[in-house]
Amino acid sequence: MSAGTSKFGNAFLPVTSILLVLLLLWYVFAYVMNAPFQRELDQRAGENPSFSELVIKTWSQPKPTMPAPHQVAQRLWKTVFGVKPWSKRSLVYHSGVTLSSTLLGFLMGTGLGLIIAIGIVYIPVLEKSFLPWIIASQTIPILAIAPMIIVVLASINITGILPKALISTYLSFFPVAVGMVKGLRSPEAMHLDLMRTYSASNAQIFWKLRIPASVPFFFTSIKVAIAASLVGAIVGELPTGAVAGIGSRLLAGSYYSQTIDIWAALIAGSILAMLLIAAVSMAQSFTARMMGAQP
Amino acid sequence: MSTVAAKPPGIDAGRIFIRIFLPAVFICAAMVWVLNAIAADRIENSSVALLVAIIAWLTACWFNIELSRLSILNLKLSRLRDLCVAAIFGIFILFLWEVFVAVFQIPFILLPPPSAIFERIMASLPILAADFYQTVIKAAFIGWCIGSFSGFMVAVLADRYGFLARGLLPIGNMISALPIIGIAPIMVIWFGFDWHSKAAVVIVMTFFPALVNTLAGLNASGQMERDLMRTYASSHWQTLLKLRLPAAMPFIFNALKINSTLALIGAIVAEFFGTPIVGMGFRISTEVGRMNLDMVWAEIAVAALAGSLFYGGLALLERSVTFWHPSYR
Known part of the structure; x- marks a missing residue:
């Protein structure tokens, strides 16, 4: 301490x-x-x-x-505390819209990343065939296809939270997959051998050795993933034509040159990012304590 | 020592013929037949084509497993094998995409087949080249250079004064996690519609990863090595140039790689907020509006190719600069 x-x-x-x-x-x-x-x-x-x-x-x-800092702060104060939180003028409302698709996308992305990581660790051929393409998929600007996903899914009547969440999923599965491959492989050969001398089954090795060993890697990756899914959610709101969410506030602000609005939305997004990362850090230290780490 | 020469394991002509050569011939033949059947538009054959495609795919999976199990001692051959395994996987994604689109008659708006995308790329090379020049060369590359370099320089200066480094590291870490892309509308207001505003977004996006990673890398050299430099009575700048910067190279290249992706994203997304009538982001958003999905996919293919090549080039450069690093030995 x-x-x-x-x-x-x-x-x-x-x-x-x-x-x-x-x-x-x-x-x-x-x-x-x-x-x-x-x-x-x-x-x-x-x-x-x-x-x-x-x-x-x-x-x-x-x-x-x-805008000067105090102007942005005033606008932020007015739109957060000055209006009812469910009104369309409230940044709390817009942050909530963005937050919901961020969290949905983050959960789906983390799940997908975990599945891919477990697959790669247990099926050797996937590492040679699948992993290079996952890495290549991240060198392409995924956000560029965000508007296409939104418009295409809208053309088959899928609108609302899911298309935005899909973009967040795409951005957030990668850090989790790569981090967890490292994490699940982090137990030393000695420890694996020890488990084998206990004649532990594969499932037991997975739950009692690999999963606990990967926890630090998991939290490091989901910190990156949750920040990425927030970016995905914000960009996903751009092509929907400024309906709701922080991204739509940015777009509306740029249409009408309301610079103070843009800055206020930007600060609100940053505060959201910090809160999300703080929440992950708290979950991390809580888990560490539950696993018996010395504070 | 002299009489018994160990036979290299797994190299056996008969086995290679049965497990590698035959499946490869079968897979190629099946793919050609299926693609021909689809191209001839024989819809009554579609279920047969689908069946053959899936069998070919399963054979390819088995083939890949066999190939990756093959123990190859030669390092270059083994690298070539890894490349083959990855290439087969990628080719089959494209192949199954083409087949599924044709057999299930997926509407063009939802997902154009790879062949149509390729045709579109070939048909509109001048437009794609102009967009590439505007977005990648002007906005992304210039922004990437300035942003990464200034992040690096600030880190080196801050490192000289510990106070600055201690303050900048947490701030930079925090800002790296923020949705910086949101400054795009502000930059468009400040610097106008042309590429300057996009380069400005890219500069801000790439600055902080370069700063944070360089600062972390400058602390990567060991205490022992630094003590050794002190016994040589080397100055701060000598230690920096001869020990700490070389030791920081893996971190710096990590930042450059992260930044190469960020730069493309920044340049393309910033174009959603206002552009002249050229550029990849502009083309994507207008062609989506006109439902020309093949053009959108063509732009994405160009972006993916540019991103991957740039990333690959950086990886090669890294390999030659940090040849001493344990991960390459």
Whole structure:
């Protein structure tokens, strides 16, 4: 425990100071990017503001090129706490839509990845024939076919959550499959031999040695997988024509140049990603404790 | 020592003839017959064609198992064998796709057969080349270069000052997990519709994996080796150039590989938010709207080919740069 806190203390000061510098830079950047348009506006209105007035104005435009942090924070606060969570204007509603397809896709992807990993570990020919194609499948930009999947499935009357979840599935099965192949193979030869001297069956070796040994690999992979399925869900919402979800908020914001809306949706998506990863980390430490790891 | 020369196991002309040569001839013949039957559009034969196709597929599975069981001592031959096993699997995916589409008469909109996609690629090479140039060469490649290089440089600088490294590592790790692709609409507003905005998205997407992996890689060299460098009285930059950067190469190449995929995704998805009338993402979204699914698949095939070739090239480069790494010995 003490090692953990000291590590945290080590990173805390650098992280906060870098974040503060970034925040400052954001304000400077907002001024630099909004100033030309603001000067033009003032010139047309015949005003001649002082420098400090100009700075304040660049930080409070309604449709800025670069919104200032407090504008984004205000919009985020208003759309999260200011409206009812089930209203279409609420980011909670849109996050929920994205979250549901993220989780469905994540579950399907994790299941698929586990099945593939077990198959590869137990059927040797699959490693030579199937694994290269799985790896090749990830070098192609899968997200590029997201709109096609959505439109094609819509043409045979499959709409709603499933098409988006399928994209998340495709993105999230790969890290799980590759990580679990490593994990299921991680027991040392000594341990496998020991199991054999106990005359353990294949199923017993699987449940009592391979599965427990693969747990750390499993959690590392699903952390990557859940982040990937969130990206898949967001991109999957783009071609549906801005109905609901964080991706549709991004698209609507870009149609109407509502930059503050785009940034608020972006921050909401980031918060969602952090919450999901935090949830996985909590599940990881809970499982480690259940398996008897020393805290 | 002299009299008994061990016979190499598994190399036996008769066995190879029965287990390798015969099935291979049968599989090829069956595939040619089925493809001919489908091309001739003899629908009354479709169930027979399906049956033959499935038998050929099962034979190929058995063939693959036999092939991968064959113990080959020669390293090059064994590598060639692995390539064959993978190629047979891939060819049969395409073959069964073609057969299923024809036999079950799957509508063209749902899934065009591979032959139609290939014809479309051949028929519209100029369009595909223009899209490739716009999206892959201009947006993805330039963005990948700038993003990866600046991530690398920032990591090397941050590594000089431990304070920065300790702060940037957790931040970079966190940002790598965020849906960065969402900045695409913002970049389109800032940098316009042409490739510059797409390259900007790619730069941001590739920056953080390069940063995080380089930082991790610079810590990969052992304490002993670093102590040795200190006994040589080498400066920080000497240690960096001669020990820590070479040791970091596997991590850096890992980042470059991750980034090659991210760059293509970033460039294509960013085009969904606004483009000139050329580019792979533009073509995909408009042709989907016009239900020209074969054109969409043609673009995907080009993207897949470009992605795989680039990835393969990086892997080859990695092999020659990190020849000392245990995984290649």
